[in-house]
Amino acid sequence: MTLKMFEFIDDVINELESREIELENIAIDIKEVFRDIIGEDREGFLDVKARVKSSESLKEKILRNSYYKRFDNPSELLSNLSDLIGVRVECRFNEDEDKVYKIIKKQFRERTDEGLHYNRNYPQIILDLRERQPQKQKNGFVIYRIDGFFIKDDEKIPFELQIKSLVNLFWSEIEHKIVYKNYNYLVVDKFLKDIMASIKKNLSLMDNELLLIYNHINNKSKDNMWNQREEIEVLLSKIIYDVFADKVESSLGFAVDFRKSCDQVAKYILRSSEKDNTMDYNTILINLLERLNEIRENEVEFNSEITFERKLHFEDKFSKKVSQIIVSNMNNDFQWNLFFRIMFEIELGNNAEDFEKFIGFLKLELLDWKGSKKIDDILGEELAIQVKEEIMYKIANVFEIVESIEFIHNNNINAIVDKIQECIEFVTNEFLEMPVEQWQLKKDKVLNKFELTLLSYFSVAIPIEKANDIIEKIGENDEKISMAKNLINYYGKEVIDSKELVKIINK
Structure with missing residues (x-):
């Protein structure tokens, strides 16, 4: 049975291809308008080019950004795809980019009720000139990028306008092909x-x-002399990616970046193998390479559902909750599906057993922090177990909100472990006297503060109602609680960024 996400993607591509001629004509119209507005004889101006987004590029973008979760139907997705049509104004030098931008801004003076801009002679083209230009990109460099709409029969067809000099054009082509679109x-x-x-x-x-x-x-x-374990994990991760990247691209028709997931798969497989037998890492690696060579020769299905041979079994609250969240996403989220498909292909055995082992491994990873045994001596074994379980359940709560596979990537696991360490150090330092009584009295405040710390790390947006509840639970006194509540409710927003909430509470 084909995964729903791929059925959705096929529907979107069919919608795009059915409108191909219409969109190509619109792209030509937009191109001619900007050529006319800027003036073909303008010093520094070279040309305007336009294109409609290709099917392959759109498929990759839908998967990369999980658009199948955000939009209910193909028409809604295409209407919200900012670069459905890409328009590029090419100019000679970097300083010409700003000159061209100012020409466009000067020509689009009229405003709509929403604050967008248009030209009286070309009312069908709407630009959003409210953002400061140039914009800073993720790579640290800047770009002149403007969102726009082409109005046709009351439909808003989105396009993205970029202004680029020859140098930046050459640079972007290198970056696009070597870095951005190359997932090797x-x-x-x-x-x-x-x-x-x-x-x-x-x-x-x-x-x-x-x-x-x-x-x-x-x-x-x-x-940088890494120890043997780290060297082999990096090497194995690369090999896993190389084996499966070709198969994924062959199956889907385009490349997908899942390198960080391969890092975690490699780490799990090696460390679980290390615990299961007495072989050294070189022997383990040889056995894994033999298995990967077998997989390389076999076909792997990437658009079918993952199933379990039996009912999954977990005893602790953390494992139960995290496993339920992952299972619910396993056949609805491409990255989760791909992660476990790779793991189950490599691990010989049944899926249920492998999945239970992985959840156990994930829990141990989160409990692997300095001084984890010291807490038993300070708080006593019984209370230490309780504190750890309560903290782990808070992590599961945050995982339910974040839901992304990025949560289990190595860099984020390490960050969570650091925050667990900070929380534990606070508990052991503050609750030295009468630890049991102190924990029962203050645990809600400590745990809610820990949860907010994790939410802020993942930049989670928090509903104002919940934010007020958090302030009530972790505020230091009535005056600070009242002040914090007034601040977050002042602007009348429905949600607040968790990082901003932390700043407000700490004022």
Whole structure:
């Protein structure tokens, strides 16, 4: 049975292709308008180009951004796809980008009731000029990027307008093909970014880039001697990605980035193998490589549901809740589905047993913090177990809200462990005298504060009603509680960013 997400994607692509001629004509109309507005003889201006988003690119974007969760039907998705049509104004130099932007801004002076801009001679084209330009991108560089709409028969057809100089055009093509659209596993990702940034600053200094590469490789071998476990985990993660990336691309028709998931799969498989037998890491790796070679030769189905051979069994509250959340998403979220499909393919055995082992591994990962045994001596074994279980259940609550597979990626697991450590240190330092009584008295405040800390790490938006409840539970005194509540309710918003809530509470 085909996963619903792929059925949705097929419906979206069919909708896009059925409107291909219409959208191509609109792209041409938009292109001609901007050529006319800017003026083809304008100094520094070169050309305007436009394109309709391709089916392959749209498929990849839907999966990458989980659009199948956000939109109910194909028409709604396409109506909200900001770059359904891409329009690019090309100019000669970097300083010409600002000149072209100012020309466009000057020409689009009229305003709609929503505060958007249009030109009287071309009322069918609406631009959103409210944002400051240029905008800062995730890679740290800036870009002139403007959202727009083309009005046709009362329908708003979205397009994205970019203004780029020749240098930035050349740079974006490199970044797009080598970095953004290339998910081949790169152990030296940070180094690649450093190199690309250097190229952006000065495209002509190629020998300097080669020198940076040479120095970086030498420094890697001398200064970063990882232990055997970490080396093998990195290597295995790369191999897993290479084996499955080809199969995923062959099955779906486009590349998908799931490198961080491979990191966690590799870590789980190696460390669970280490506990299950007495073989050294080299022998374990050889056995795993043999299994991966078998998988490489076999077909793997990526659009069918994952099932379990029997009912899953867990004893603690954390494991029960986390497993229920993952299972509910396993066949509804592409990244979760892919993660466990890879793990179940590599691990020989039944899916139910492998899944239970993984949840146990995840729990142990979160409990792997410095001083985890020391807490037993300070609080007593019985209270220490209770404190750990309560903290773990709060983590499960946050996981239910975040829901993303990114929650279990190594960098986030490490961050959560650090925050557990901070919470435990507070408890052991504050509750030295009469720890049982102190914990019963203050545990709600401690646990709610810990939960808010995790929510803020993941930048979760919190409903105002819940935010008021959190303030009530963790506020230090009536005056501060009242002040914090007044601050979050002042603007009349329905939600508040958890990081902002932390700042308000700590004032």
